[in-house]
Amino acid sequence: MFDSLISFVREQYRTNEFIPLHAPIFKGNERDYVVETIESTFVSSVGAFVDRFERDMSAYTGSPKAIATVNGTAALHASLLLAGVKAGELVITQPLTFVATCNAIAYCGAEPVFIDVDRHTLGLSPVALDEWLHEYANLDADGLCRLKDSGKVVRACLPMHTFGHPVEIDQLLAVGKRWGLIIVEDAAESLGSLYKGQHTGTFGQLGTLSFNGNKIITTGGGGMILTGEELGVKAKHLTTTAKLPHPYEYVHDEVGYNYRLPNLNAALGCAQLEQLEGFITLKRSLAARYESELQGSELQFFQEPKDCRSNYWLNAVVCENRDRRDALLKATNDQGVMTRPIWQLMNHLPKYATCLRGDLSNATWLEARIVNLPSSVTPELSA
Template identity: 60%
Template sequence: MSQIKIVEFVRNIYQTNDFIPLHKPTFDGNEQKYVLETIKSTFVSSVGKFVDEFESKIEAYTGTEKAVATVNGTAALHAALYMAGVKPGDFVMTQALTFVATCNALHHMGAVPIFVDVSSVSLGLCPKAMDEFLTENAELTETGCVHKKTQRPIRAAVPMHTFGHPVELDELMTVCLKWHITLVEDAAESLGSFYKGKHTGTFGDFGAISFNGNKIITTGGGGMVLCKTRDTGKQTKHITTTAKVPHPYEFYHDEAGFNYRMPNLNAALGCAQIEVLEQYLAQKRVLADNYKLFFESSDFQFVQEPEYAKSNYWLNAVICPTPDARDELLKLTNEAGVMTRPIWQLMHRLPMFKDAPRGDLAQSEYIEAHLVNLPSTPVLRAS
């Protein structure tokens, strides 16, 4: 299949000769109404009705016990790791094939990532690779799981649901239970994705969602911590609100907290966006089905949701037959005004994480060399 045919197909999908972005926000609901209401109320910062309402709507949609709104997805993951007990010097297991924000949150905690391979089924953290690394390099002690060589704790595991495709959660939870490791889900990309009927981000003790401008719904900038219990949710809200103890007028803070609360202005946008989330999910599924059909008889492999999951298909992706074919596709499409992107460079290739421990990353390296993301803005029309 020629790259020119791919450009023609994408342009036919979007019915335009203009520049086609990878994923742009869509505002066709109550966004202006709610944002204007917020401005008129003057409650544009972290206090206001839309913050509470947006948290309640996310709780109802995901089935989490408590959702806590934050300024962005990185802040949500940072708060989740803090609540999970990750401390400076701890090791945290994660995937090298992820967006840098996953590892930035670990870095800000003073923790060190251990990189293991991803699964070909999900493109996310591979439970088998994780267990094999632990079997070879870790041991259980009275204080929990420790790294044999350094005797430092391996405190948590952070799988990322790549492009919205849920990881193999049952198997990962089994490995975490076996090794006494806390599961914290990076669900930044997977709002609207379900693993065996249950929403992503609700399996671990904590999950983190992003509402960046390129996500399936957006608050401009924003995130959400999904908490497994009401008590941990209450404490998460407390520490993300500068740990201020409620009082009519006194300022007393009982621990060093974070100023991570989502502004009411952003939450107003989120409340409008979540009203049309189901519509966006349906449109994205139509788009994914069209891509799947288009690539079916080619030597390009469209990335599909795992059999056990229902994905939001946040970003559509294709595995190219060779690295050269990947490079050609990226060059031709971008020159033609159709935005495509490679997957992220593996985290251990970045200077700040180059010395982090890692296992064999063969699958991650293959995906890095072959995958291309395709335009994924939801559209009503099927080709």
């Protein structure tokens, strides 16, 4: 029943073999840089490519500082600690996200509060956020946001740019300013995405990226913290075991984390970053082809929000209902074309089922309908 879509996908990738959802492509200097790292013997957390990757990412995103980490979850955890999140406090986020977003909150001993998303961005709704805060929170004499009933501190807000599509981050910043909330952006999926010409992850006090093997560029594993000069220095210190500089002594002045990205991974990242704009061009071309192919069908292609440039990390369609979603998932996967549903809502997972939440109508509606289609970059797409 979805044969035409399956045929279309196979035409794009020019293969009758299994088609993954998103696979990396290595066509640049990856091999040369990795070999150079091995020959230097600096394959661990100290080396020239770590420094270069941080500088290159700072220049690309426009962030004053970029601090490489071992993965995106580590970047999130460290960023929340730098934002001042403490045990027993609350962090507002969206239920429609990957579990790492919530896990990073839990690592701090804090709890997530789930606020609904907007259907046109798939990300945290600034209107729903403001309405929930007006109903359930107030500002104390010190300007801290607290719940009216329990007095718990609401410390931060953690929106995610879902599938590379930017949230309405300027409006979220405005709400955060009114309520004394620190904004930490989960930009794990949105490297190369722009909101009104500015790179995602650079609006809040802190932002994070991921370079997992399924992201638009990869370091094998890896992440990055984007922030300003002062917090950047603190982030580097915190993620390198809080070790103070000394010619030979081991002096650590606080509890630190061994979240450093190895030089070997950074070498891969430098080569991948050199190709990023080309990857985005090809992925946006694929997205336009999907949109054209699906016009007039029962599947609604999800388009980038207004005033944004999305990297279209994962292409998505909205099905009529859950039954049609499940039918699409079965038909494609049975024929070797990998598709996936969106994540289960975080409030449906046992660990987070009892967390505070607002009305989640949009997130629930999307959970039952979204399907991701193959979105890999391949050289054939440029033909």
